[in-house]
Amino acid sequence: MMRRILALAALLVILPARSVGAQAADARPVVIASKPFAESYLLAEMFAQVLEGRGIAVERRAGLGATEIAFGALRTGAIDVYPEYTGTGLLAILGEPPRSDPAAVFGRVSREFGRRWGVRWLPPLGFENTYAIAVRKETAERYGLRTLTDLARAAPQLRAGFTPDFIGREDGLPGLRAAYGLRPRSVRPLVQAVKYRALAEGAVDVIDGYSTDGLIDRYGLVVLEDDRGFFPPYEAAALVSARLQRDRPDAVAVLTTLSGRLDVRTMRALNRRVEVDGEPVARVAADGLRELGLAGALDRGDAAPAARGGSLGAYLWERRGALARLTGRHLLLVALSLLAAAAVAVPLGVMLGRARAGAAEGTVRAVGVLQTIPGIALLAFMIPLLGIGMVPALAALFLYSLYPIVRNTYTGVRDAGPEAVEAARALGMSDAQVLRHVRLPLAAPSIMAGVRTSAVIAVGTATLAAFIGAGGLGDPIVAGLALSDTRMILSGAIPAALLALLVDAALALAERRVRPRGLG
Amino acid sequence: MLAAEGVVKRYGGVVALEGVSIRAAAGECVALVGESGSGKTTLLRCFNRMTTPDAGRVTVEGADVASADAVDLRRRIGYVQQEGGLLPHWTVLRNASLVPWLRGEADAEAKGAAALEWVGLDAAELGGRWPRELSGGQRQRVAIARSLAARPGIVLLDEPFGALDAITRADLQDAFGTLRRELGITALLVTHDLHEAALLADRIAVLRRGRIEQVASPEALVRAPETEYVAGLVARSRLGAG
Numbered sequence: 001m002m003r004r005i006l007a008l009a010a011l012l013v014i015l016p017a018r019s020v021g022a023q024a025a026d027a028r029p030v031v032i033a034s035k036p037f038a039e040s041y042l043l044a045e046m047f048a049q050v051l052e053g054r055g056i057a058v059e060r061r062a063g064l065g066a067t068e069i070a071f072g073a074l075r076t077g078a079i080d081v082y083p084e085y086t087g088t089g090l091l092a093i094l095g096e097p098p099r100s101d102p103a104a105v106f107g108r109v110s111r112e113f114g115r116r117w118g119v120r121w122l123p124p125l126g127f128e129n130t131y132a133i134a135v136r137k138e139t140a141e142r143y144g145l146r147t148l149t150d151l152a153r154a155a156p157q158l159r160a161g162f163t164p165d166f167i168g169r170e171d172g173l174p175g176l177r178a179a180y181g182l183r184p185r186s187v188r189p190l191v192q193a194v195k196y197r198a199l200a201e202g203a204v205d206v207i208d209g210y211s212t213d214g215l216i217d218r219y220g221l222v223v224l225e226d227d228r229g230f231f232p233p234y235e236a237a238a239l240v241s242a243r244l245q246r247d248r249p250d251a252v253a254v255l256t257t258l259s260g261r262l263d264v265r266t267m268r269a270l271n272r273r274v275e276v277d278g279e280p281v282a283r284v285a286a287d288g289l290r291e292l293g294l295a296g297a298l299d300r301g302d303a304a305p306a307a308r309g310g311s312l313g314a315y316l317w318e319r320r321g322a323l324a325r326l327t328g329r330h331l332l333l334v335a336l337s338l339l340a341a342a343a344v345a346v347p348l349g350v351m352l353g354r355a356r357a358g359a360a361e362g363t364v365r366a367v368g369v370l371q372t373i374p375g376i377a378l379l380a381f382m383i384p385l386l387g388i389g390m391v392p393a394l395a396a397l398f399l400y401s402l403y404p405i406v407r408n409t410y411t412g413v414r415d416a417g418p419e420a421v422e423a424a425r426a427l428g429m430s431d432a433q434v435l436r437h438v439r440l441p442l443a444a445p446s447i448m449a450g451v452r453t454s455a456v457i458a459v460g461t462a463t464l465a466a467f468i469g470a471g472g473l474g475d476p477i478v479a480g481l482a483l484s485d486t487r488m489i490l491s492g493a494i495p496a497a498l499l500a501l502l503v504d505a506a507l508a509l510a511e512r513r514v515r516p517r518g519l520g
Numbered sequence: 521m522l523a524a525e526g527v528v529k530r531y532g533g534v535v536a537l538e539g540v541s542i543r544a545a546a547g548e549c550v551a552l553v554g555e556s557g558s559g560k561t562t563l564l565r566c567f568n569r570m571t572t573p574d575a576g577r578v579t580v581e582g583a584d585v586a587s588a589d590a591v592d593l594r595r596r597i598g599y600v601q602q603e604g605g606l607l608p609h610w611t612v613l614r615n616a617s618l619v620p621w622l623r624g625e626a627d628a629e630a631k632g633a634a635a636l637e638w639v640g641l642d643a644a645e646l647g648g649r650w651p652r653e654l655s656g657g658q659r660q661r662v663a664i665a666r667s668l669a670a671r672p673g674i675v676l677l678d679e680p681f682g683a684l685d686a687i688t689r690a691d692l693q694d695a696f697g698t699l700r701r702e703l704g705i706t707a708l709l710v711t712h713d714l715h716e717a718a719l720l721a722d723r724i725a726v727l728r729r730g731r732i733e734q735v736a737s738p739e740a741l742v743r744a745p746e747t748e749y750v751a752g753l754v755a756r757s758r759l760g761a762g
Contacts, residue, residue: 417607417608419601419603419605420605420606420607422601422605423599423601423605423606423607423663424607424618425570425594426568426570426594426599426601427594427595427598427599427618427619427622427666427667428591428592428593428594428595428623429591430591433622437607441609442608442609516608517609517650518607518608518609518611518651519608519609520650520652
């Protein structure tokens with residue numbers, strides 16, 4: 001049964017992968033990535049279509065984790081290009097203090113990125129996307145808010161909902177506090193997907209938006225003016241790897257045709273179509289390019305889901321093929337990482353079960369520390385070593401799966417039937433025979449319980465694999481969060497939850513089967 | 521034949537055995553009697569090298585156990601512990617056949633079945649059952665059968681009847697005593713029950729705090745206790761009465 005599922009999963013993954021692997025190394029497609037928010041998806045899709053329009057093959061890796069993952073992937077050549085913002089480059093990547101002159105910031109990041117990593121900023125696309133501190137219209141009227149200085153005055157009465165990122169960044173809340181003395185009554189961390197709705201429904205009074213967000217218009221929000229010029233310029237531009245500059249100057253030249261062509265109004269309108277109207281990214285990108293007179297590769301065919309009004313059931317049914325493929329991929333990630341983890345953790349647990357108690361407990365705890373590393377951080381560590389895609393995702397899932405198996409094997413083997421072990425030894429079983437005929441059979445249910453725990457955790461954790469382009473059911477979850485598309489989120493979350501239940505039930509059955517019959 | 525000479529064993533600062541010497545002749549049953557912590561179980565376990573003495577010499581059939589292969593030695597000596605010693609995931613027959621199987625004997629199962637019959641169990645009926653499906657007394661019979669299946673000349677027993685109710689215990693004591701004499705087995709029997717020792721053993725060794733107080737036949741022990749402690753033990757057990 002298990003073998004058949006594995007084979008099926010492998011098939012699902014290998015089929016699409018073959019077409020990529022078959023290409024010669026020098027004809028590798030241009031790998032285009034984005035970060036997980038709507039504008040980034042849209043820009044990346046425009047990069048992709050403009051290249052395809054000139055007959056250049058591309059591969060899309062949309063929705064890579066966050067700045068450190070996307071940039072890490074670019075620096076190591078795992079991806080070739082993604083849209084980035086000069087202010088983010090200056091503050092988050094270079095770690096330098098903010099400056100207010102856009103040209104100076106672009107000059108600085110261009111020079112430093114080239115010098116340090118050979119990475120090139122193409123000339124900016126033509127619009128800025130800075131932080132936009134926004135409030136409801138009534139709030140603005142009631143407190144007379146026009147600028148951030150006004151906001152600082154009224155802040156003790158207001159509840160803020162900021163992205164976790166913003167709460168921590170120097171160019172976010174800590175900086176605003178220093179520059180304006182901004183101290184809201186409360187600060188609640190909110191993800192991009194729920195921020196606007198929380199504001200509109202009055203759960204919070206002030207949020208951090210992006211100046212190009214389509215949702216600002218939709219909810220009729222008031223963006224407060226940065227009257228002290230605190231936020232640095234965030235000019236959008238294509239960030240290009242050293243490899244692409246060296247191997248594909250033609251692709252770099254094509255990407256440059258977008259420079260200076262997108263103004264803030266155009267961008268906001270395009271974002272609105274994706275974020276508010278729920279149009280597919282590919283279609284909006286194609287329309288945007290057409291309006292610029294740049295022929296994209298139109299009608300990619302696979303990207304025409306129903307409008308957002310339809311039922312969830314119909315939406316899931318329509319995407320059944322893609323979802324089956326993602327589920328297969330997800331299962332493969334879990335199965336491979338789990339098999340590898342079991343292959344290492346069971347022997348390790350057995351060894352520890354027979355080692356000195358102090359040393360064994362110490363080792364088990366050390367393995368447990370792995371469990372405490374946040375998923376995104378672990379994935380970010382993997383990139384310099386393993387790049388992006390399936391391999392680092394498997395490595396991360398493997399590490400997360402070790403602890404429950406090691407712990408259960410260790411305690412299972414150590415505590416297995418003490419009287420039976422004693423009798424077996426006293427009657428002349430060798431240590432190896434005691435292990436094989438007594439300890440392991442009696443510990444088997446405990447070992448399987450560890451595998452089962454790891455498997456269920458892995459099904460959940462594997463959704464994070466989407467952040468490093470490994471695919472799986474995390475893909476629609478990440479994209480849905482970025483595009484504020486609840487149905488898309490559910491189209492990943494529901495199968496993932498079902499998969500977790502299914503895996504749990506299957507392994508519960510396995511647990512019962514490995515339980516020696518004499519134990520009842 | 522079993523012999524211990526000047527055996528010393530310490531666990532950290534605690535002395536378990538403080539220079540103990542004892543012998544059991546071929547076919548003899550010697551009971552080791554004493555309170556918890558007297559060292560009787562430690563002494564028993566020196567004979568199959570489940571415990572290694574710090575000093576002194578232990579011999580089995582004239583050979584020093586220190587130079588024997590522990591696994592090989594144990595396969596030549598039967599062993600019964602108080603309870604729970606059966607492998608719960610093995611059938612009764614497989615449990616009973618354990619030692620012949622370990623010794624690679626082709627007729628291991630037949631020997632296990634024969635041993636089950638010796639202790640009064642129907643191998644055909646019970647051989648396929650799991651240990652948990654038997655009563656406590658039946659399980660202990662299986663444990664005794666298992667210790668005898670390979671026909672060892674020597675059996676070590678550690679409170680083998682301690683966990684059983686009085687009637688079952690009396691039945692099993694009888695069965696074991698008869699069987700041991702028929703098979704001519706040399707036995708060391710650890711017990712805290714002087715009645716049991718008197719019933720089954722040819723001689724009784726009384727241990728106290730890691731030393732031997734007296735070794736004597738049951739009659740001699742009752743008639744002429746050599747120390748106050750032994751006298752008290754005999755008096756409390758009312759062994760001489762009636």
